[in-house]
Amino acid sequence: MLVNGKQGNLISIRDRGLLYGDGVFRTLRALHGKAQHWPLHYQKLQQDCAALGIPCPDFALLSAELNGLLLQYPDGVVKLIVTRGQGTRGYAPPARVDPTHIWDITPLPDYPAHWGIRGIKVRLCQFRLSQQPRLAGIKHLNRLENVLAAAEWNNTDPNGADVVEGLLMDPEGNVIEGTRSNIFLVSRGKLITPDLSRCGVAGVQRDRVTAWAAQHNMELQVRDVGLDEVLHADELFVVNSIIGMWPIRELDQQYWSEFPIAAKIRHELNGQDA
Amino acid sequence: MLVNGKQGNLISIRDRGLLYGDGVFRTLRALHGKAQHWPLHYQKLQQDCAALGIPCPDFALLSAELNGLLLQYPDGVVKLIVTRGQGTRGYAPPARVDPTHIWDITPLPDYPAHWGIRGIKVRLCQFRLSQQPRLAGIKHLNRLENVLAAAEWNNTDPNGADVVEGLLMDPEGNVIEGTRSNIFLVSRGKLITPDLSRCGVAGVQRDRVTAWAAQHNMELQVRDVGLDEVLHADELFVVNSIIGMWPIRELDQQYWSEFPIAAKIRHELNGQDA
Numbered sequence: 001m002l003v004n005g006k007q008g009n010l011i012s013i014r015d016r017g018l019l020y021g022d023g024v025f026r027t028l029r030a031l032h033g034k035a036q037h038w039p040l041h042y043q044k045l046q047q048d049c050a051a052l053g054i055p056c057p058d059f060a061l062l063s064a065e066l067n068g069l070l071l072q073y074p075d076g077v078v079k080l081i082v083t084r085g086q087g088t089r090g091y092a093p094p095a096r097v098d099p100t101h102i103w104d105i106t107p108l109p110d111y112p113a114h115w116g117i118r119g120i121k122v123r124l125c126q127f128r129l130s131q132q133p134r135l136a137g138i139k140h141l142n143r144l145e146n147v148l149a150a151a152e153w154n155n156t157d158p159n160g161a162d163v164v165e166g167l168l169m170d171p172e173g174n175v176i177e178g179t180r181s182n183i184f185l186v187s188r189g190k191l192i193t194p195d196l197s198r199c200g201v202a203g204v205q206r207d208r209v210t211a212w213a214a215q216h217n218m219e220l221q222v223r224d225v226g227l228d229e230v231l232h233a234d235e236l237f238v239v240n241s242i243i244g245m246w247p248i249r250e251l252d253q254q255y256w257s258e259f260p261i262a263a264k265i266r267h268e269l270n271g272q273d274a
Numbered sequence: 275m276l277v278n279g280k281q282g283n284l285i286s287i288r289d290r291g292l293l294y295g296d297g298v299f300r301t302l303r304a305l306h307g308k309a310q311h312w313p314l315h316y317q318k319l320q321q322d323c324a325a326l327g328i329p330c331p332d333f334a335l336l337s338a339e340l341n342g343l344l345l346q347y348p349d350g351v352v353k354l355i356v357t358r359g360q361g362t363r364g365y366a367p368p369a370r371v372d373p374t375h376i377w378d379i380t381p382l383p384d385y386p387a388h389w390g391i392r393g394i395k396v397r398l399c400q401f402r403l404s405q406q407p408r409l410a411g412i413k414h415l416n417r418l419e420n421v422l423a424a425a426e427w428n429n430t431d432p433n434g435a436d437v438v439e440g441l442l443m444d445p446e447g448n449v450i451e452g453t454r455s456n457i458f459l460v461s462r463g464k465l466i467t468p469d470l471s472r473c474g475v476a477g478v479q480r481d482r483v484t485a486w487a488a489q490h491n492m493e494l495q496v497r498d499v500g501l502d503e504v505l506h507a508d509e510l511f512v513v514n515s516i517i518g519m520w521p522i523r524e525l526d527q528q529y530w531s532e533f534p535i536a537a538k539i540r541h542e543l544n545g546q547d548a
Binding site for chain 2: 089
């Protein structure tokens with residue numbers, strides 16, 4: 001655990017990350033001493049910092065700190081937070097920003113391997129995401145919407161026992177994302193993923209699938225997607241940097257059992273992780 | 275500065291307040307060793323905690339801590355934060371919540387007295403608030419919208435030099451609030467304040483004005499308010515617990531110079547502060 005380059009697990013109660021959620025973050029998987037797709041994550045971090053006007057710490061500096069941590073913790077979930085730091089009281093960003101950056105590593109979750117092959121059960125969240133074009137796509141620290149959505153079910157409750165992810169819609173009924181993942185549809189040989197210009201978080205794995213599609217000349221549409229289209233897709237899958245990819249085998253009383261295209265993409269994406 | 279009852283100004287980097295903005299807060303004014311309207315603030319804190327499913331610390335416990343702090347810092351801006359504390363990784367709230375509560379006191383801002391009498395200049399923010407009925411009204415820690423709005427102007431810029439507050443609208447053009455205040459209109463002897471069921475923060479001073487209106491048999495309407503209605507109001511004023519009340523003397527090239535009803539309300543609200 002590092003806070004501004006120093007060993008520690010504490011930050012000031014006056015940090016704007018706590019006061020306002022005024023910051024951004026990344027979540028990466030470390031395996032055998034390597035943080036997967038770190039340059040892609042840095043690129044996103046930089047974009048997200050720029051969108052909020054937070055100076056992004058230097059790539060070389062962050063890489064050096066990360067490599068030091070990986071020597072000690074070669075496997076785990078790596079979290080990197082960058083906040084606007086401290087400042088004078090009030091919402092307005094201070095004239096001179098001295099950002100805070102934080103590294104934390106926790107053990108890798110022990111997900112069943114068959115979730116990646118036979119798929120997962122997903123529920124439809126009742127909670128609807130709000131539309132905020134100025135914050136859409138950004139992995140910022142204002143995540144109460146995800147918290148409220150994830151609070152809708154739990155694995156000790158009979159109805160939630162085998163539910164692994166929840167799907168979120170916006171107020172207009174567009175399907176946007178999972179509570180912690182991006183979603184893709186396979187439909188008549190095309191890939192479709194929701195437009196995230198009004199809400200949602202655009203993750204690194206979403207970009208990787210997009211890049212894969214381009215490399216393999218597979219059409220990929222980024223656009224509004226209604227629930228009906230999702231329920232009638234040939235295949236569905238969710239992605240994020242910790243889980244990789246999970247196909248969806250059950251959603252809202254619809255069932256899927258074959259995932260030929262998802263399996264192919266998953267195989268190749270995982271291959272590049274090595 | 276107290277964190278969970280102990281002297282200190284640091285919290286864990288794993289606190290959900292930082293990770294997700296998963297918490298609520300209050301801002302009060304302390305004057306001569308008394309925290310103004312503390313019971314009203316506690317009531318709001320309790321409501322906001324309940325809305326997010328966070329156990330609210332006990333009134334007696336918080337009051338005792340607050341009184342201890344006021345002995346040392348009799349005057350200042352008192353901030354109280356309650357977060358969902360730490361937990362396992364992931365958005366879902368932990369089964370057993372051990373909330374974090376934080377007190378911080380900073381010096382009272384030195385606002386010119388004439389702002390309360392002759393009024394302030396307010397700008398119309400370009401930034402629009404999103405609509406999220408599940409979070410509306412709550413003073414939660416997801417405040418990036420306020421940050422982005424407050425970043426639109428600054429007092430070193432010629433256009434922003436004398437701007438004291440920014441007015442926020444929702445995507446439908448309803449006027450909602452100031453970046454850090456609630457707004458009231460006086461129109462034909464009635465008070466009007468925006469409905470906050472889709473966005474905005476419902477502050478303690480808004481409730482106090484509401485109570486004042488009831489006590490004085492003055493009609494108060496809580497409903498959607500368009501910009502045109504605001505610009506044609508007989509009087510406008512904003513309220514919050516630190517500023518008290520400021521009438522608006524200028525907004526979007528409209529000017530006001532007489533505030534008979536605002537002055538009356540302000541006088542009585544301030545009187546009750548003593």
